[in-house]
Amino acid sequence: MLKALWTEARASYKGRFYRLDDAPLMPKPVQKPHPELMIGGGGEKVTLRIAAQHADHWNVWGGPETLTHKGRILDEHCAKVGRDPKQILRSAVMVLGFADDRVGVERIQQSYMTRMGADEAKARDTVLAGSVSQIRDKLARLQAAGVGMLFIPTFLLPTDRHGALDRFMSEIAPSFRS
Secondary structure, eight states: OHHHHHHSSEEEEEOSSOEEEEEEOOSOOSSSSOOOOEEEOOOTTTHHHHHHHHOSEEEEEOOHHHHHHHHHHHHHHHHHHTOOGGGSEEEEEOEEEEOSSHHHHHHHHHHHHHHHTOOHHHHHHHEEEESHHHHHHHHHHHHHTTOOEEEOOGGGSOSSTHHHHHHIIIIIGGGGOO
16 A cells, blocks of 8 residues: 555555555655655564565664574565565664673663663564674674664663764664675
């Protein structure tokens, strides 16, 4: 429905939940052939199937384990619809935290678990915490899982988040830029 609105003079669509009858959309987007369509979520039966059919970009909360597992399922859905899975940019949302020791990492993981209602396994995967070397290692595993973009939610960073973000951009990000 969105792609039709973005690319056709008038779009018609009749679905289970939505209906359009000769609907215009003006002005048209400047991106060609259309804006990037990002689909977020990790639902293995529905969301990933829809992403395989329609997404230019797929995003999910998680680290290397989540993205490897969900990525395989996305690949299977792509095969079923005859789509090259490499056409879909994959991105992850991970919580950033610098810590000098295991206790510091566990504190960041616990904060994530409390705030997001996650279990320990999800926290170990999704929290990108530790030393610069540990963070680089985890990002290398994420990249090996096919992830091309990382989102770091700022609402989970300390109040003075600029230091952590500046440190990430100067000490970690350069190693992963294409």
